[in-house]
Structures are given as C-alpha cells and as structure tokens.
Amino acid sequence: AQRVTQPEKLLSVFKGAPVELKCNYSYSGSPELFWYVQYSRQRLQLLLRHISRESIKGFTADLNKGETSFHLKKPFAQEEDSAMYYCALSASNTGKLIFGQGTTLQVKP
C-alpha cells in the first residue's frame, strides 16, 4: 500500500534551533517525493522535491531509500518558517499525490 507517515503533529522549537520534520513512506516502486508548505491564510505550495536536490529557504531533504524516509531539515529555524508542512509521494503513472497528515512547525522567538 502507498502511504506517507508524518509522526509528529506539532514540532515547537526556538528561533535559531535546528529543525527536522520527519517523513516515512511506503511505496512499491521508485518514489518521487515532495514537501509542501502552507503558511497561515495562504494556499498549499511546493517547498521542494527530491529530484531537484535544491535548498529552498534553507531547507533540505534527502531521500533515504534504505530507511524509506524523506526528512526535512533546516539548521537554523526562523520565525517565518512557522507553518504546516506536508510530505507527499507522487504515484508515477498519474502524478496524484499521497499526503501525510502534516506537521505544524512553530518557531518561537
């Protein structure tokens, strides 16, 4: 079964602290993985995708096929990073996204 698991509903850190948002997946194939972010009162938007191997707003995520994980990391959190983060997996033949339940990141001053 195709599934994405984000074990933490809420992650609260202080500004300047490192952040790691966990994501594990289950997929019988070669996955394409994404992180989407939703800031307060804004629409869901793409943060990064594993194939581009970019760093966006200081965030990075590495696909670990052995551990079936795609954790999102940032070395120094900023208050403007406070948002809801969703990990998602793309089913290759249609592109439909399978989302995790989401993690709320709260960065305290």
Add this chain to the structure above:
Amino acid sequence: GAGVSQTPSNKVTEKGKYVELRCDPISGHTALYWYRQSLGQGPEFLIYFQGTGAADDSGLPNDRFFAVRPEGSVSTLKIQRTERGDSAVYLCASSLGYGTAYNEQFFGPGTRLTVL
C-alpha cells in the same frame, strides 16, 4: 499570472442537498486534480483529469461524487445527497502535464464545504 481559482470559497448546505464546486486551473495546464482535506488530515486524492477525460477517479468515495471537465479547462465537482461526513475543504490543483519535468501541482485556495 493568475493562479488556480476555486468558487465558492465557502459553501454551507443542508444534508441531502446537491452542491457544485468549481475549479479554474492555470491557463495551459492540461492536468487537473481534486483533493479533499478533512480537519486535521492531509489532502486526500479524489480524481485526476488529463485534458477532458478522467484518467484516475479511484479516490472518489462513492457514486454520490462526480466530476467533469468538458472543455479541458474548468472543472466542476458535483456532490449529490450531501451527508455531514462530506464536510471538508475541497482543493483543486493543476499542472502542466504529467512526467517529472511537468508535474509540479499548483493548488487553489480551496472551497470549505459545511453540511448541516
């Protein structure tokens, strides 16, 4: 340019009524997706259109749900005999196409449906 738009932004209806939710994708995007997001959950896939045809409707929960995209642009999600459990935010997304280079999905603001 304009992003994905959805109307109405909010819809309140009574149990048993029929509702239509509209999605206007980004111009030129051939792929269109509908998702449903219940409170505290991530978006859940409903249906995918490539052009005018529904390429994958495996996420529609039952036959009360139906979606069309007659001219390959605007799409309408139709829900018959609404139930309280249908209350959720309905999200629409569009992408240039499918395949790795074209499949970034751009989301609309959603329609919040409340069934009383």
